[in-house]
Structure formats: C-alpha cells, structure tokens
Amino acid sequence: MVIAQSQFGLGLPIREYLLVGLVAAVVTFLLVGLVRVLALRLGAVAWPRGRDVHVTPTPRWGGLAMLGGVLGGIGLAAQLPALRLAFDYSRDVQGVLLAAVLLVAVGALDDRFELDAITKLAGQTTAAGVLVLFGVQFSVFWIPWGGGGTGISGSILSLGPEQGVVLTVVLTLALVNAMNFVDGLDGLAAGIGLIAAVATGIFAIGLVKQNGNDAAAYPPALMASVLAGACLGFLPHNFNPSRIFMGDSGSMLIGLMLAAATTSASGRIPITTTTDGTDVLALFAPLIVLLAVAFVPLLDLLMAVVRRTRNGTSPFSPDKMHLHHRLLEIGHSHRRAVLLIYLWAGVLAFGAVALALINDPAFVLWAVAIGLGVAVLASAVPRARAAGRRAGPTGVDGSPAAPPVRPGPQTRR
Numbered sequence: 001m002v003i004a005q006s007q008f009g010l011g012l013p014i015r016e017y018l019l020v021g022l023v024a025a026v027v028t029f030l031l032v033g034l035v036r037v038l039a040l041r042l043g044a045v046a047w048p049r050g051r052d053v054h055v056t057p058t059p060r061w062g063g064l065a066m067l068g069g070v071l072g073g074i075g076l077a078a079q080l081p082a083l084r085l086a087f088d089y090s091r092d093v094q095g096v097l098l099a100a101v102l103l104v105a106v107g108a109l110d111d112r113f114e115l116d117a118i119t120k121l122a123g124q125t126t127a128a129g130v131l132v133l134f135g136v137q138f139s140v141f142w143i144p145w146g147g148g149g150t151g152i153s154g155s156i157l158s159l160g161p162e163q164g165v166v167l168t169v170v171l172t173l174a175l176v177n178a179m180n181f182v183d184g185l186d187g188l189a190a191g192i193g194l195i196a197a198v199a200t201g202i203f204a205i206g207l208v209k210q211n212g213n214d215a216a217a218y219p220p221a222l223m224a225s226v227l228a229g230a231c232l233g234f235l236p237h238n239f240n241p242s243r244i245f246m247g248d249s250g251s252m253l254i255g256l257m258l259a260a261a262t263t264s265a266s267g268r269i270p271i272t273t274t275t276d277g278t279d280v281l282a283l284f285a286p287l288i289v290l291l292a293v294a295f296v297p298l299l300d301l302l303m304a305v306v307r308r309t310r311n312g313t314s315p316f317s318p319d320k321m322h323l324h325h326r327l328l329e330i331g332h333s334h335r336r337a338v339l340l341i342y343l344w345a346g347v348l349a350f351g352a353v354a355l356a357l358i359n360d361p362a363f364v365l366w367a368v369a370i371g372l373g374v375a376v377l378a379s380a381v382p383r384a385r386a387a388g389r390r391a392g393p394t395g396v397d398g399s400p401a402a403p404p405v406r407p408g409p410q411t412r413r
Contacts, residue, residue, distance in 0.1 A: 012208055013082040013218075017201065017225040020073040020083065024229025028069030032237045035065045036244045044112040046245055058242060060111040063249025066230040067104045070257070071097070073226035083222060085215035092219040095134025096260045103127040103176070103256050107249030120248070121173075127256060128172035136264050137168040168263055176255035183251040187239035188338050190231045190246060192345050193254035197228035199349035200261050206357045207268045220265035227257040240335050340379055347371035 039045065039059035046058045074093060077083040086093055106123030109115055131137065139159055159167065183189035201224030204217075211217040231254065237244050351368035358364055 012205060012213060013080075014205065016077070016080050016083050017205065017221055020077045020080070020222065021225040021229035021232075023076050024069040024073030024226040025233035026069075027072035028065050028230045028233030029236065031065035031068045032062060032234060032244060035059075035061050036237075038064075039111075039244070042112065044108070044247070046247075058245055060245045060247035061108060061249060062234055062238060062244045062246035063104050063107055063111075063251070063253050066234050066246065066250050066253055067100060069230035069233050070100065070226045070253070073229055074222070077222055077226075082215070083218060086218035086222055089216040090219050090264075091134045092136050092260070092264045093222060095131050095136050096219075096223055096257060098134070099127040099130040099260070100253055100256055102130060103252050104249045107247060107252045111247035111249055124173055124176050124252065125169065127176075128169040128259075131172065131256075131260055131263070132165050132168055136260050137164045138263060138266055139164050168259075171263065172256065172259040175259040176252045179255035179258075180248055180251045183246065185240070185338050186242035187235055188341060189251045189254060190235045190238050191338065191342050193258070194228055194231035194235065195342060195345045195349055196254075196258055197224045197231060197261075199346075199353045200224040200258065200265070201228060202350075203353045203356055204261065204265050204268075206353075207265055211268060217268040220261045220268065223257055223261040223264065227254065227261070240338065340375065343371075343375045343378065347375060 036059050039061040044060045046060055074097065078087055103123060106115070106120060106127075110120055179189055179193065182192060201221050204221035204224055208214070208217045208221060234246060234250070238246060347368060351364060351371065354364040354367070355361055
C-alpha cells in the first residue's frame with residue numbers, strides 16, 4: 001500500500017483536486033469560443049426542426065471543448081506530486097481518457113452528420129469495452145445472506161470476468177444514453193453533470209480517507225474533479241440563452257465519465273467494511289450514488305422508451321414529451337424548469353452521498369425528505385396557478401392571465 005502526502009500538507013490532497021478541477025473549467029471556458037467558430041465553419045449546427053423549440057441555428061460541438069478541459073485537468077494532475085501517483089498504481093485514468101476520446105469522436109460525427117442509432121450504440125459499447133480492458137469494472141458484489149453473523153449480515157459475491165463485464169457495460173450504456181436523452185434545455189445536461197460529478201467526487205474523496213490516503217484510491221475522485229470542472233466551464237456559454245450546444249459529444253462524455261468514476265469507486269471500498277456486512281449503506285454506496293446522481297436522466301430515459309414503444313415507434317425516435325418539456329407545458333419558464341431539475345438532482349445525489357458518509361441516517365433521510373417536499377411544491381406551483389386562472393377570467397390573484405412564455409433556445413432533443 002502506498003500512502004501519499006499532499007505537497008500542501010499532511011492528509012488528503014483536496015486542494016490538488018480543486019486545482020485540477022479549476023484548470024479543467026478554465027480550459028473548457030476558453031476553448032468554447034474556438035470550438036464555436038469551428039462548428040459554424042464546418043456545419044456542425046443545430047438547425048431548427050419541427051420537434052425543436054429553439055428558433056435560431058446554434059453551433060454544436062461543445063463536447064470538444066469539454067474534452068479539452070478534461071485533458072487539461074488530467075495533464076496537470078500528472079505533474080502534481082500526489083495526484084500523479086494515481087497513474088502509477090492504476091490504469092483507470094488512462095482507460096477513461098482513451099474511452100472518452102473515442103466516444104467524443106463518435107458524438108462529434110453524430111453532431112455533424114446525424115449518425116444512425118446502431119452506429120452510435122456500437123461506439124458507446126466500444127467505449128465501455130475500453131473501460132473494461134483497462135480494469136474499470138465491477139468485480140465484487142455484496143449479498144445480504146451467507147454471512148453467519150448477527151443482525152445485518154452478508155457475504156461477498158465475487159463476479160466472474162463475464163459478469164463484471166456485462167454489469168459494467170450495461171451501466172455505462174444506461175448512463176451515456178440517459179445523459180444524452182436529458183440534454184433538452186439550455187444548461188440542463190451541463191448542470192446535472194456538474195451536480196453529479198461534485199457528489200461523486202465527495203463520495204470518492206471519502207473513500208480515499210477510508211483507505212488511509214492510499215494513492216490507488218485516487219482515480220475516481222480525479223475523474224469526478226475534472227468532469228465537474230469541464231461542466232462548470234461550459235455552463236456560462238450554455239445557460240439560457242445558449243450560444244452553443246454541447247451536442248452528443250458532450251452529453252455522452254458526461255455519462256461515460258460518471259459511469260467510470262462510480263465503477264472505479266466500487267473497487268475502493270475497504271475490505272474490512274465489506275466482509276462483515278454491518279454497514280449496508282457503505283457496501284451499496286457506489287450503486288446508490290450511481291442511481292441517485294442519474295435518477296432524473298434515467299427516469300426520463302425509461303419513460304421515453306416505454307412511451308415510444310407503446311406508440312409503436314423506435315425507442316430512439318425523438319419527441320417532445322421529455323420531463324423538461326412537461327415542465328414547460330405546465331407553465332414553468334425555461335430557466336425555472338432547468339433550476340427545478342437541478343434541485344431534484346441535487347437533493348437525490350447529495351442525499352445519497354450523505355447516507356454513505358454520515359453516521360446518522362435518520363437525520364439525512366429527514367433532510368432529503370424535506371428537500372424532496374420543497375422540490376414537489378416548487379414543481380406544482382405553475383400548475384396550481386394555471387388551474388386558478390381557468391377558474392375565472394382574472395385568475396386567483398385578480399390579475400389577467402399571463403401570456404404563454406416563449407421558451408428560449410435549447411438542444412435538438
């Protein structure tokens with residue numbers, strides 16, 4: 001076991017993680033202007049179509065700038081005394097970089113030439129396979145029986161190579177497509193990616209602490225840090241009104257890196273925790289965090305697949321019935337709809353991380369319940385106002401009904 005010391009003092013290299021995240025943000029922010037000009041010249045532009053809400057042509061390829069930010073942050077990490085050890089004792093970061101470059105290339109081609117669904121799925125599967133080849137895959141799974149102890153007891157189920165590969169590929173494909181589907185309003189995917197990456201990073205840093213600052217546990221937090229920085233640097237250009245879209249190249253990059261970070265974190269749970277089965281939240285923490293940070297996009301993906309299948313169309317065929325479209329329909333403005341989805345994602349993601357890291361689950365559950373209550377109330381307010389306006393010619397407050405809000409620009413989905 002290699003214990004690393006931060007150059008800024010004893011303990012966890014938190015400031016180094018913050019530094020690489022900041023560099024990723026700055027590089028992404030600065031590259032967006034160049035990528036925007038390149039996209040306009042080469043025709044990677046989202047032209048308004050019947051199913052779209054945006055009314056002006058908007059360049060895509062924001063994912064290229066985000067990839068540049070990720071590469072810049074990881075490049076700096078390779079030069080820092082502590083974080084460079086992450087490259088010496090694990091191949092996770094190298095695997096994620098190769099998979100990210102591959103998937104962003106596929107996404108950039110789709111943003112320009114509109115690839116078919118099968119081609120995109122093949123690219124996503126190949127990227128997931130690259131992760132597996134570099135060792136980023138689930139290897140063990142806790143089951144709540146066979147431990148022989150008192151109270152909550154269980155045992156470790158060692159996954160075979162085939163089982164680990166299948167689980168990793170399925171989770172990666174689910175997250176990649178979920179983030180792709182949810183990218184439907186200005187700033188939505190970038191904001192959810194930022195929230196999810198920060199939550200995952202906090203959880204991963206907690207694992208570093210549990211492992212005694214072992215450098216082998218550094219990669220998940222490093223992936224989350226640079227992804228958070230890339231999303232933060234892109235968001236000022238993409239928030240309503242958007243000047244550039246991240247496109248499939250960006251949304252798929254977010255999904256891939258979230259899947260890689262959580263999968264990599266699953267192998268860093270200390271074995272002393274997983275053997276006795278007394279801390280179920282810690283045992284399931286990687287999956288809990290994964291599901292929580294991706295709950296909103298995964299729910300949107302599931303609803304879209306069910307809806308389109310019932311209508312006899314392809315699950316990949318576009319429509320205007322996503323969650324963000326529904327929020328617009330019930331009266332929320334563009335920005336308010338985005339902020340509401342941020343609220344839902346933040347409550348679930350940070351609540352799951354708190355459950356994994358705080359030894360007072362009752363307090364955390366109460367806080368999450370209050371947060372969800374606020375989110376439900378805020379989401380229902382426009383519907384209540386609309387119902388009040390229908391009850392009389394002047395509405396519930398005596399004022400004339402407001403005219404429909406014209407949504408701002410948004411992505412092509």
